[in-house]
Amino acid sequence: MTTRVPMFETPVKTTATHIYPFFMPSHVATPDKAARFTSEMQRRAKRDRETLLYIHIPYCLSHCLFCHCGRTTLPGGRSATEVLDEYLALLYKEMEIWARAGAVGNIRYVHVGGGTPSLLSVEQFDGLIRKLKSLFSFPQGLEINIEGEIQTLNDEAKIAAYSQLPISRISFGVQTFHEPSRRICNLRPTHADILECVDRLRKHRFAITIDLLYGLPGQDMETVEADLRETVRLKVDSLDIYRVNLYPGQFIYEKYAKSHPQMLDERLKYEMYDRIIDHMTAAGYEHLTDEIFSLPGGPYGALKEGVVRSGERRMDMIGMGAGVFSICETMCAKSSYLEDYAKQVTSGQLPLQLVYDWTEEDEHTFMAIRGLCRGFTVHKNDRFYPGFEARYREKLDRFRQHGLIAETADKLILTRSGKLWHQNMILEFLNAKHLEGMRFYENVRFAPPPTPTRPAAQV
Ligand SMILES: C[S@@+](CC[C@H](N)C(=O)[O-])C[C@H]1O[C@@H](n2cnc3c(N)ncnc32)[C@H](O)[C@@H]1O
Numbered sequence: 001m002t003t004r005v006p007m008f009e010t011p012v013k014t015t016a017t018h019i020y021p022f023f024m025p026s027h028v029a030t031p032d033k034a035a036r037f038t039s040e041m042q043r044r045a046k047r048d049r050e051t052l053l054y055i056h057i058p059y060c061l062s063h064c065l066f067c068h069c070g071r072t073t074l075p076g077g078r079s080a081t082e083v084l085d086e087y088l089a090l091l092y093k094e095m096e097i098w099a100r101a102g103a104v105g106n107i108r109y110v111h112v113g114g115g116t117p118s119l120l121s122v123e124q125f126d127g128l129i130r131k132l133k134s135l136f137s138f139p140q141g142l143e144i145n146i147e148g149e150i151q152t153l154n155d156e157a158k159i160a161a162y163s164q165l166p167i168s169r170i171s172f173g174v175q176t177f178h179e180p181s182r183r184i185c186n187l188r189p190t191h192a193d194i195l196e197c198v199d200r201l202r203k204h205r206f207a208i209t210i211d212l213l214y215g216l217p218g219q220d221m222e223t224v225e226a227d228l229r230e231t232v233r234l235k236v237d238s239l240d241i242y243r244v245n246l247y248p249g250q251f252i253y254e255k256y257a258k259s260h261p262q263m264l265d266e267r268l269k270y271e272m273y274d275r276i277i278d279h280m281t282a283a284g285y286e287h288l289t290d291e292i293f294s295l296p297g298g299p300y301g302a303l304k305e306g307v308v309r310s311g312e313r314r315m316d317m318i319g320m321g322a323g324v325f326s327i328c329e330t331m332c333a334k335s336s337y338l339e340d341y342a343k344q345v346t347s348g349q350l351p352l353q354l355v356y357d358w359t360e361e362d363e364h365t366f367m368a369i370r371g372l373c374r375g376f377t378v379h380k381n382d383r384f385y386p387g388f389e390a391r392y393r394e395k396l397d398r399f400r401q402h403g404l405i406a407e408t409a410d411k412l413i414l415t416r417s418g419k420l421w422h423q424n425m426i427l428e429f430l431n432a433k434h435l436e437g438m439r440f441y442e443n444v445r446f447a448p449p450p451t452p453t454r455p456a457a458q459v
């Protein structure tokens with residue numbers, strides 16, 4: 001097979017796929033900023049803005065060593081039911097605050113993420129859905145998607161009862177089927193457990209998404225291909241596949257990257273991604289965003305629809321729970337972590353930690369990252385497009401010249417080569433302030449993006 005990599009001579013040493021670039025200490029949610037955020041959300045709710053409601057359950061049974069999600073393991077000495085009941089009571093207080101403020105628009109999707117939402121018992125899930133219905137207006141047939149984890153999904157009675165709730169789609173992390181990598185990463189379920197989980201969810205008619213990772217310790221091209229073959233064999237409705245985000249200070253980086261050099265070999269990861277696109281598209285999956293492959297007509301996923309497409313300004317996202325984001329056209333906010341979260345909601349305040357007003361430049365960055373690099377398209381009829389084109393003309397011209405983006409009368413599209421290079425394009429679209437914000441947020445360090453030295457081999 002001829003590989004399309006390298007397109008450039010120098011791959012970057014470190015890339016970051018986390019794009020939460022806007023949070024810095026200066027954006028602390030002071031009372032006036034919190035009030036401004038609330039009144040903006042009220043104004044939008046009155047205009048019936050389409051809204052994705054993201055609900056966060058920040059607990060897991062165990063710690064997968066690569067994980068960068070906002071989560072914590074269940075505290076010892078207490079039952080899961082007790083811990084989750086306590087958390088849900090706080091979450092309900094938060095929901096009541098949003099409802100009293102009249103700040104939630106027209107809910108189009110609900111995504112329950114984590115952490116591990118499938119830790120919730122059937123009664124707890126049922127209670128959560130009832131609470132939502134009692135406070136907010138739900139359209140008929142509202143789609144609720146949840147994230148799960150295999151150890152908490154391998155229970156026939158529980159899944160049968162889940163299937164009686166209005167849950168349409170369950171996603172869960174396989175990460176890799178390769179047993180040695182699974183053991184290193186503290187992924188406890190076996191291959192047999194994964195197969196059982198897929199069978200059980202399918203039996204109860206859930207749409208299934210699995211998450212895979214590439215760049216884990218112990219993985220190489222062969223094991224990644226074996227993971228893809230197994231995924232296709234299982235005919236999951238969609239696949240979310242992530243390149244492992246690594247950064248100094250992270251446990252798995254410090255402990256394994258030195259003895260597993262492929263974890264830091266960016267060129268190998270480009271080659272893996274290239275192979276992933278070929279494999280999944282040849283198997284009939286559509287490549288919907290940088291990380292998502294879906295069978296035609298399959299579920300795109302509420303969260304991705306809301307977040308990725310909100311790059312095209314289609315939907316507001318309201319995050320409820322500890323440590324989550326709310327994003328609309330004009331502002332974004334992040335809620336506090338558990339301890340402060342509890343204090344704030346108990347005293348009747350929205351649990352805001354950080355609040356930020358988008359500038360026009362941020363809009364353009366968001367368009368570039370969410371629209372072009374992740375969702376593959378920027379629409380020229382977007383009201384921010386003229387400014388976007390003007391701001392990035394030099395960059396866009398260079399990307400066109402290198403065959404990374406193509407153009408039609410009404411849109412800019414990321415090409416096949418652009419898809420491979422999109423992580424580096426993302427870095428190019430971030431300004432100093434965004435990079436500063438990312439360092440604050442995730443302690444991510446960057447190598448500067450390389451200069452293209454020769455044109456892309458194939459578009
Ligand atoms: C928000 S997590 C929660 C999902 C759920 N608890 C589970 O394990 O399936 C969703 C996915 O993020 C991905 N992820 C976690 N840590 C990552 C990292 N360091 N780099 C890239 N992706 C990561 C994993 O594939 C994980 O399944």
Ligand code: SF4
Binds near residue numbers: 059063069173
């Ligand atoms: S179960 Fe999911 S959220 Fe929890 S640590 Fe593992 S990957 Fe992260």
